[in-house]
Amino acid sequence: MNLTVTEKIIKNHLVNGNLSRGNEIGIKIDQTLTQDSTGTMAYLQLEAIGIDKVKTKKSVAYIDHNMLQSGPENADDHLYIQTIAKKYGIYFSKPGNGICHQVHLERVAVPGQTLLGSDSHTPTAGGIGMLAIGAGGLDVAVAMAGGEYYITMPKIVKVELKGKLKFGVSAKDIILEVLRICTVKGGVNKIFEYCGDGLKNLTVPERATITNMGAELGATTSIFPSDELTYEFLKAQGREKDFIEIKADENASYDEEITIYLDNLEPLVACPNSPDNVVPVTEVKNIKVNQVAIGSCTNSSYMDLMKVSKILEGKTIAEHVSLVISPGSKQVLNMLAENGALAKLVASGARILESACGPCIGMGQAPNTNGVSLRTFNRNFKGRCGTALADVYLVSPEIAAISAINGYICDPRDYIDEFNIEMPDKFLVNDNLIMLPSEKGKEVKIVRGPNIKPFPQTKPLNNKIKGHALIKVDDNITTDHIMPSHAKLLPFRSNIPYLSNYCLTPCDEKFPERAKKLGGGIIIGGVNYGQGSSREHAALVPLYLGIKAVIAKSFARIHKQNLINNGILPLRFKNADDYEDIDLMDELLINDILDKLNQNILTIKNTTKNKEYELILDASERQKKMLIAGGLLNLIKKSLF
Numbered sequence: 021m022n023l024t025v026t027e028k029i030i031k032n033h034l035v036n037g038n039l040s041r042g043n044e045i046g047i048k049i050d051q052t053l054t055q056d057s058t059g060t061m062a063y064l065q066l067e068a069i070g071i072d073k074v075k076t077k078k079s080v081a082y083i084d085h086n087m088l089q090s091g092p093e094n095a096d097d098h099l100y101i102q103t104i105a106k107k108y109g110i111y112f113s114k115p116g117n118g119i120c121h122q123v124h125l126e127r128v129a130v131p132g133q134t135l136l137g138s139d140s141h142t143p144t145a146g147g148i149g150m151l152a153i154g155a156g157g158l159d160v161a162v163a164m165a166g167g168e169y170y171i172t173m174p175k176i177v178k179v180e181l182k183g184k185l186k187f188g189v190s191a192k193d194i195i196l197e198v199l200r201i202c203t204v205k206g207g208v209n210k211i212f213e214y215c216g217d218g219l220k221n222l223t224v225p226e227r228a229t230i231t232n233m234g235a236e237l238g239a240t241t242s243i244f245p246s247d248e249l250t251y252e253f254l255k256a257q258g259r260e261k262d263f264i265e266i267k268a269d270e271n272a273s274y275d276e277e278i279t280i281y282l283d284n285l286e287p288l289v290a291c292p293n294s295p296d297n298v299v300p301v302t303e304v305k306n307i308k309v310n311q312v313a314i315g316s317c318t319n320s321s322y323m324d325l326m327k328v329s330k331i332l333e334g335k336t337i338a339e340h341v342s343l344v345i346s347p348g349s350k351q352v353l354n355m356l357a358e359n360g361a362l363a364k365l366v367a368s369g370a371r372i373l374e375s376a377c378g379p380c381i382g383m384g385q386a387p388n389t390n391g392v393s394l395r396t397f398n399r400n401f402k403g404r405c406g407t408a409l410a411d412v413y414l415v416s417p418e419i420a421a422i423s424a425i426n427g428y429i430c431d432p433r434d435y436i437d438e439f440n441i442e443m444p445d446k447f448l449v450n451d452n453l454i455m456l457p458s459e460k461g462k463e464v465k466i467v468r469g470p471n472i473k474p475f476p477q478t479k480p481l482n483n484k485i486k487g488h489a490l491i492k493v494d495d496n497i498t499t500d501h502i503m504p505s506h507a508k509l510l511p512f513r514s515n516i517p518y519l520s521n522y523c524l525t526p527c528d529e530k531f532p533e534r535a536k537k538l539g540g541g542i543i544i545g546g547v548n549y550g551q552g553s554s555r556e557h558a559a560l561v562p563l564y565l566g567i568k569a570v571i572a573k574s575f576a577r578i579h580k581q582n583l584i585n586n587g588i589l590p591l592r593f594k595n596a597d598d599y600e601d602i603d604l605m606d607e608l609l610i611n612d613i614l615d616k617l618n619q620n621i622l623t624i625k626n627t628t629k630n631k632e633y634e635l636i637l638d639a640s641e642r643q644k645k646m647l648i649a650g651g652l653l654n655l656i657k658k659s660l661f
C-alpha cells in the first residue's frame with residue numbers, strides 16, 4: 021500500500037485502531053511539551069495520576085507565556101513547574117530560553133516521532149516532519165504517564181506547492197492563502213500534508229510558520245516530509261543524528277487536494293477579527309498603524325528577524341508607531357546580538373522584548389483603544405491582544421517591518437530592493453537554560469505556592485440532566501471567550517475558583533453569577549464552539565460552575581475532547597434550526613442518558629416551551645466510557661494501574 025507521510029508515522033505508532041478514516045485510533049506518544057499557562061494544570065493532573073517518572077522519550081516543560089512579575093503568582097508557578105520537572109524526569113526550559121514551539125523545533129523535535137503538547141500551536145514541529153498535535157493538559161499528562169493518545173483517524177489533505185515564491189512574498193502568505201481557501205472551520209478532523217516541487221525552496225523554519233498557523237484551520241495538525249532541507253536544518257543545529265528521511269510514497273492517495281502556485285502568490289493580510297479574513301495587501305494599503313509587533317511562535321525565527329533587521333537598517337520607525345520585537349528563542353537573540361543585527365533593530369527605534377509570547381496574548385504590549393496593530397502572529401480574535409477595541413491585522417515580517425517605517429500598511433514590493441537571507445550552516449548552540457531532570461527524583465521536594473489550588477473533581481455521569489439554558493452564544497465562540505487569557509488573568513491559571521468569575525464574560529457579563537446562583541446548568545452554542553486554543557481551563561472553569569452539558573451546532577476538536585475529558589457532555593443539535601428555538605433561561609431536561617448513550621442520540625425537553633429536540637453525541641466507545649466515569653482522570657486511574 022502506498023502511504024502518505026502522515027500514514028507512515030501513525031502506522032509506526034498505532035496502539036489501537038487502523039488507518040481507515042473516521043475510526044478512533046490510539047497512538048503512542050514519543051515526546052510531550054507543556055508551557056506554563058497550561059502546564060501547572062497538566063502537572064497537577066500528572067501528580068493525581070500517581071506515577072514516579074514520565075515514560076516518554078522526552079518531555080519538556082517550557083516557561084514562555086507569563087513572564088510579567090507584578091506579584092508572586094508567576095514566580096511561584098514557575099518554581100512549582102521546575103520542581104515537578106526535576107522530580108518526574110522532565111526537561112525544564114527556563115524563562116528566557118524562548119517560546120516553546122521555536123525552541124522545540126530548534127533543539128528537541130525529531131522527524132518521524134510523535135509529539136503531544138498542551139498548546140494548540142504544537143503542530144509547529146510538523147515543519148521538521150514530526151506528527152505534532154495540540155491537546156488538553158490532561159491528555160498530555162496521560163501521555164507522560166505512558167497512556168496512548170486517542171483521535172479520530174483524520175482525513176489527509178494534500179497541499180501541493182508548485183514553483184517558487186517571488187521576492188516580498190513569504191511562508192506566511194502561503195498559510196494565509198490556505199486559510200483563505202479553507203477558512204477557520206475547514207481543517208476539522210483533517211491533517212494538511214505538504215508536498216510538491218515548491219518545497220525545495222522552503223527551509224524548516226519557513227515550513228514551521230506554515231504548520232504553526234495550520235492550527236487556525238482547526239486541523240488536527242499539518243506536516244511536511246523530512247527531506248534534504250530537514251537534514252540541513254538538523255545538521256546546522258548539531259543534531260544530524262536525529263535525522264531520518266520520511267517522504268510520501270509515489271501514488272499515495274489523499275482524501276482531498278489543494279494546489280498552490282507559489283509564483284502567483286501575492287503578499288496577504290488577515291484582517292480583523294479572524295485569521296481567515298484574508299485579502300491581498302494591495303486592498304488594505306495605507307491604513308494607519310499604531311503598533312507593530314514582530315515575533316510569536318509563527319514568525320520569530322533567525323531568518324525572519326534577519327529579514328526585519330535588513331529592512332530596518334539605517335531607517336527610523338514612524339513617529340506614531342510603537343514597534344516591539346520578540347525573538348523566538350535565546351538562540352535567535354544570541355545570534356542577532358553576535359552578528360550585529362540586534363544593534364540595527366535597536367537603532368531603528370524597535371523595542372526588544374524578552375524571548376517569549378508577550379504581546380500575542382496582550383502580555384505587556386496591548387494596542388491603544390481603537391488602535392491598529394499589525395502583527396506577525398497567528399491569531400487576531402477580538403480582545404486576544406489585550407485591547408477589546410483594537411483592530412489586529414496578521415502579516416508577514418516583511419509587511420510588518422516596512423509598515424513600521426512608513427506608519428501605514430505597505431506592500432513590501434513597492435519599497436524594498438531584492439535581498440536574500442540564507443539559513444546559516446551552523447546555528448549558535450547553547451542549551452544552558454535547559455535544566456536536566458534529577459536522577460534521584462524521589463528525593464526532590466515539590467514547591468507549591470499559595471496560588472496553586474486543586475482542580476475541580478468530576479463525578480460519574482447521571483442518567484438525567486436538568487438545568488437552565490444559562491447562556492446562549494453565537495457561532496465561532498473561541499476558548500478566549502470561554503476563558504479569557506488576558507495578562508491580568510494569566511497569573512491565576514492554577515486557581516480555577518478565581519478564574520470562574522470571568523468565564524464567558526466577553527459574551528455575557530452576568531453568566532458566572534447566574535451559574536453560581538443556580539448551581540450550574542447548560543450552555544447553548546453555535547457553529548465551531550470552542551475554536552482557538554487547547555486551553556483546558558475552557559472546560560475546567562465551566563465544570564467548576566456546574567455546567568453539565570454544552571449543546572451546540574458543532575464543536576472545535578480540542579475543546580470537545582477537553583469537555584469529554586472533564587465529564588461534560590458535548591451534544592450537537594441534530595437539526596441546527598432548533599438552536600433558534602431555545603432562549604436564555606429556558607428550562608431543559610435530558611432524560612435516560614445512560615440508557616441511550618449507545619444510540620448516540622438523546623432527546624432534550626424544553627419544558628418552558630413544551631418542545632423536544634434531538635441531540636447527537638459524536639463520541640467513540642472510549643469517549644463514552646470516559647463520560648460515564650466522569651472524565652479521563654477517573655478512567656485512566658483504573659486502566660493504568
Ligand code: F3S
Pocket residue numbers: 085119120121139141316317318376377380381398
Ligand atoms: Fe505563545 Fe502566542 Fe504562540 S501565546 S505559543 S506566541 S500563539
